[in-house]
Amino acid sequence: MKEDYYEILGVSKDASVAEIKKAYRKKALKYHPDKNPGDAKAEDMFKKSAEAYEVLGNQEKRAKYDRFGHQAFEGGGFGGGGGMNMDDIFSQFGDIFGGGFGGGFSGFGGGFGGGQRRAKGSNLRIRVSLNLEEIANGCEKKIKVKRKVQASGTTYKTCSTCNGTGQVTRVTNTILGRMQTASPCTTCGGSGQMIDKKPEGSDAQGLVMQEETVSIKIPAGVEDGMQLKVSGKGNDAPGNGIPGDLLVAIEEKEHPSLQREGDNLHYDLYISYSEAALGTSREIDTVTGKVRIKIEEGVQSGKILRLRGKGISSINGYGKGDLLVHVNVWTPKTLSREQKDFFERMAEDENFQPNPEKSDKSFFEKVKDMFS
Numbered sequence: 001m002k003e004d005y006y007e008i009l010g011v012s013k014d015a016s017v018a019e020i021k022k023a024y025r026k027k028a029l030k031y032h033p034d035k036n037p038g039d040a041k042a043e044d045m046f047k048k049s050a051e052a053y054e055v056l057g058n059q060e061k062r063a064k065y066d067r068f069g070h071q072a073f074e075g076g077g078f079g080g081g082g083g084m085n086m087d088d089i090f091s092q093f094g095d096i097f098g099g100g101f102g103g104g105f106s107g108f109g110g111g112f113g114g115g116q117r118r119a120k121g122s123n124l125r126i127r128v129s130l131n132l133e134e135i136a137n138g139c140e141k142k143i144k145v146k147r148k149v150q151a152s153g154t155t156y157k158t159c160s161t162c163n164g165t166g167q168v169t170r171v172t173n174t175i176l177g178r179m180q181t182a183s184p185c186t187t188c189g190g191s192g193q194m195i196d197k198k199p200e201g202s203d204a205q206g207l208v209m210q211e212e213t214v215s216i217k218i219p220a221g222v223e224d225g226m227q228l229k230v231s232g233k234g235n236d237a238p239g240n241g242i243p244g245d246l247l248v249a250i251e252e253k254e255h256p257s258l259q260r261e262g263d264n265l266h267y268d269l270y271i272s273y274s275e276a277a278l279g280t281s282r283e284i285d286t287v288t289g290k291v292r293i294k295i296e297e298g299v300q301s302g303k304i305l306r307l308r309g310k311g312i313s314s315i316n317g318y319g320k321g322d323l324l325v326h327v328n329v330w331t332p333k334t335l336s337r338e339q340k341d342f343f344e345r346m347a348e349d350e351n352f353q354p355n356p357e358k359s360d361k362s363f364f365e366k367v368k369d370m371f372s
């Protein structure tokens with residue numbers, strides 16, 4: 001069982017924002033790694049408090065936590081189990097201590113903020129427009145992307161400001177007394193390296209713009225507005241940094257005859273009076289090409305024919321949706337004299353009197369069926 005966030009901070013469930021902030025500030029100072037070097041228990045408490053504050057200090061997250069407990073944050077995002085790293089924690093501090101306290105910190109385990117940081121290149125964003133066939137079956141798109149790459153011939157030297165450590169240590173006076181804090185070196189951005197020589201035409205970071213064809217695998221079942229990530233295909237970072245990501249926003253093109261609803265597709269089929277009475281066969285669009293379907297004689301307007309598995313593959317990989325064909329019997333809007341005579345004669349005919357059987361479900365019953 002995970003500990004209760006309120007208990008960790010030692011506040012009541014109805015504590016105000018100010019009380020929560022104050023409580024966290026106290027805990028953070030008490031368990032700050034600079035004050036408790038090598039104390040694993042303190043480190044643990046420091047992280048737990050930060051995690052608790054991350055949730056309780058945010059109105060939206062707190063409301064979720066109050067309703068669902070720790071489950072609210074499981075599987076995704078931070079907090080599934082001490083998911084905050086030290087950088088996250090220190091980025092909170094600006095909020096709590098009003099700046100001047102943030103940045104990294106020194107001499108703590110070496111595994112967290114200490115030492116060099118690898119700079120990360122910026123992310124790139126593109127939109128990819130897909131038709132329904134591509135979405136239904138998944139596809140691979142080759143897209144030309146302009147990204148910044150390291151110019152060949154760029155050489156690096158050790159940063160003279162931080163001597164390659166990536167950090168600048170300073171002593172500050174805080175409410176705790178003198179504390180040694182370290183922050184990333186601003187000269188080299190924390191990488192510990194500076195550009196020595198770079199070729200002409202490259203920017204201050206030794207990067208040049210280059211067009212590249214990136215192959216993007218689109219899984220079946222994506223939806224308009226979804227975002228895919230292609231790792232490492234954003235802009236390069238200078239030096240030993242890691243490249244950013246390419247973020248791909250999915251756009252769904254409208255299909256001329258198929259409408260999507262989740263994994264199901266809908267198709268409106270219009271047939272004539274005669275076809276409804278005599279039966280017919282018609283070719284309809286599907287995401288895997290045209291398909292001929294049979295319409296039985298005596299079909300009722302509003303009937304829905306379900307073509308199983310002719311919909312969209314589920315994005316989770318669980319099966320496929322269906323294609324629902326809605327049969328609409330088209331009523332002529334104008335009639336010739338002869339046609340009028342015909343219908344007038346048929347008006348009294350017994351065969352033309354509505355006589356729904358149990359199998360001719362009403363429209364509403366069909367809709368109910370479809371969603372059950």
Ligand SMILES: [Zn+2]
Pocket residue numbers: 159160161162163164165166167185186187188189190191192193
């Ligand atoms: Zn530096």
